[in-house]
Amino acid sequence: MSIEKKPSKWVKNFLLSSIHLYLRRTTTFKVTRNDTKDIQPPYLIVSNHVNNWDPLYINLFVDEPISFIAGEPLFRKPLLKRVLDYTGAIRKTKFKNDTSTIRNAIKAKNHGRVIGLFPEGNRNWDGVTEPVIYSTAKLVKLLKIPVVAAKIKGGYLTHPRWGDGDRKGTIEISYQKIWDTEEVSNLSVAEIHQTLTTSLYHDEMEWQKEKGYRFRGKHNAHYLERLLFVCPACESVGSMHSDHDTFSCTSCHYQVTYTEQGFFAGESSRFDTPHQWSDWQLQALNQIILDPPQMEDIVTLYRSIDQKPFEKLLEGTIHLKENTITFAAEDGARQTFFLDDMEAVNIHFHHKLSFFHDDHLYEVIFTSPRSSCYQWLQMIQRLQQNLLEKEQTS
Structure with a gap:
């Protein structure tokens, strides 16, 4: 299958029904509103992003198979790539300009697909919606198709990004149409961005104060x-x-x-x-960050060239200094990257740090389940910002 040829409804319904049965072991779903019932494709669904299961949560209650815009590194895993290609997923490099994403989104529109997008660009870590990426509004303006805002409530508490294992609890999902085609055409990009930000904002714990649901797990505080x-x-x-x-x-x-x-x-x-x-x-x-601590962790470093599967470069330790990251293996092999040469630094799942260097994609997998990949991301981004400010003032 591909973007042009969507999976048949019976295949979609069979797979999602099976997944729904599996999810119902731990999760009670409540659909509080569903405007997709009255919309014919093509249209765009945007959603907050809190959980690995979010694409499936969204598609469970939408009649059409959704062509989701997905992170580029996922396509470098051979088995997962086959699944993504079958469903017509659209490749996107996070936090980098990528004209192929726009071309494929237009192709999906022209073939009557429902397009799915998570405008935060990443799952949030603490239950509060992250800032919406501004280029999303430009894409909405370009596509000129109806837009539905899906909001997932309870997904963070069911499986927080920092945790392992699902908690038994309740998830509420709503699908609210926010624009028709004509309405999108008459709005500025800034107006679209503001409405997307408002429509997708969700504070899980403010919602939970009202609901008081229990989310039962074996070790709720891990990790x-x-x-x-x-x-x-x-x-x-x-x-x-x-x-x-x-x-x-x-x-x-x-x-x-x-x-x-x-x-x-x-x-x-x-x-x-x-x-x-x-x-x-x-x-x-x-x-x-004015006096950053010494940081070291045990990792495995991988590299992907020209969108090919990842190859392992070394196993060893990662070290962070003021302007460099160094990887050192036990056999003496070393690789050093200057922070200002690292692009699109990002986290996948909770333990994989990725970045581009000389157009090659690198993936750092942290070995210990208690390692904070998020800490490394925050420190790297702040040091990169410091280096940029020094360069601008010099």
């Missing part, structure tokens, strides 16, 4: 240190440790409990939610 790596009490970096429903600092013994409702509890707790803690942490990093 919060992937997201929250700065202690709010002693401000040490990399000292947080999760154990069942407990999250504590190994340096000063600050401790909280992570509840089935997704809130922090405990007499010493400074924050009610992971989002509040994360918000404080990002501000604290602005000071920490």
